Amino acid sequence: MTVDKNKLAWITGGGSGIGKALAIGLSGLGWHVIVSGRTESKLKLLSMEHSSIDYLVLDVTDKLANVKVFDSILNQWGSPSLVILNAGDYTPMAAENFDLDLIHKLNSVNYLGVINGLASALPAMKAAHKGQILIMSSVAGYCGLPDAGPYGATKAALINFAESLHIPLKKEGVLLRIVNPGFVSTKLTEQNDFKMPAQISAEKAAEKIINALDNDSFEITFPKRFTYIMKLLRCLPYRWYFYLVTKITGK
Ligand SMILES: NC(=O)c1ccc[n+]([C@@H]2O[C@H](COP(=O)([O-])OP(=O)(O)OC[C@H]3O[C@@H](n4cnc5c(N)ncnc54)[C@H](OP(=O)(O)O)[C@@H]3O)[C@@H](O)[C@H]2O)c1
Numbered sequence: 001m002t003v004d005k006n007k008l009a010w011i012t013g014g015g016s017g018i019g020k021a022l023a024i025g026l027s028g029l030g031w032h033v034i035v036s037g038r039t040e041s042k043l044k045l046l047s048m049e050h051s052s053i054d055y056l057v058l059d060v061t062d063k064l065a066n067v068k069v070f071d072s073i074l075n076q077w078g079s080p081s082l083v084i085l086n087a088g089d090y091t092p093m094a095a096e097n098f099d100l101d102l103i104h105k106l107n108s109v110n111y112l113g114v115i116n117g118l119a120s121a122l123p124a125m126k127a128a129h130k131g132q133i134l135i136m137s138s139v140a141g142y143c144g145l146p147d148a149g150p151y152g153a154t155k156a157a158l159i160n161f162a163e164s165l166h167i168p169l170k171k172e173g174v175l176l177r178i179v180n181p182g183f184v185s186t187k188l189t190e191q192n193d194f195k196m197p198a199q200i201s202a203e204k205a206a207e208k209i210i211n212a213l214d215n216d217s218f219e220i221t222f223p224k225r226f227t228y229i230m231k232l233l234r235c236l237p238y239r240w241y242f243y244l245v246t247k248i249t250g251k
Contacts, residue, residue, distance in 0.1 A: 085114045
């Protein structure tokens with residue numbers, strides 16, 4: 001099938017939430033989108049409902065499977081101009097319920113899963129000397145928050161990793177960017193038992209990301225009324241930081 005190479009996107013975790021909203025939003029703008037995730041039924045349904053969305057099943061924690069999926073994209077459609085490494089998982093963990101297996105699981109999906117996708121996409125994108133890669137992190141990666149350690153640490157790692165690669169990859173023609181959303185209503189946040197400030201829909205989040213595709217800023221963050229407060233928090237001396245976090249969260 002012939003597709004416009006300038007409008008070819010691969011989205012991991014594309015079967016639900018922000019990834020699904022991104023796939024639908026991009027396909028509405030004339031993009032051809034390949035979505036990946038573990039649950040074939042969700043991906044298949046999405047693909048059946050949108051003729052410009054195809055799917056390839058993938059568990060991002062499987063290093064070799066990432067390479068195979070990306071090779072399959074190259075063979076069938078060509079090198080994507082946009083890769084969104086969005087697949088992620090979240091479970092809160094109170095310090096008194098320290099769960100080593102959970103920490104390992106979130107690390108392999110959220111951090112190493114993204115690195116696996118990045119490693120599979122980079123050679124072709126560098127050879128093509130074009131394209132952008134969006135890494136889905138979170139404001140939870142800005143600073144350590146109560147009950148969010150196993151999740152926030154993976155997102156902090158992604159921010160750090162992307163910062164370190166942004167300049168060298170730009171020199172090779174590939175724009176590596178970080179996406180740091182605040183609270184978005186998805187299955188992932190359903191499990192939060194607190195009122196989430198400035199929460200937005202997955203469709204609104206997708207719209208913010210898609211609108212930012214035309215610029216080349218390193219970070220895409222929204223809604224700014226919330227994420228800028230989080231940015232400020234991380235700049236405070238620790239004494240003030242911990243005082244405010246305790247006041248705000250009650251923990
Ligand atoms: N919701 C928020 O407030 C928020 C805020 C900041 C950042 N984020 C980030 O946004 C991204 C998308 O999350 P979401 O909120 O849209 O939640 P979601 O609806 O639960 O989406 C997560 C997606 O990741 C996929 N996934 C999970 N583990 C995977 C694996 N091992 N291999 C491949 N795919 C996997 C899931 O599909 P399968 O289970 O079928 O594999 C699912 O489609 C995540 O990285 C999350 O950390 C979310």
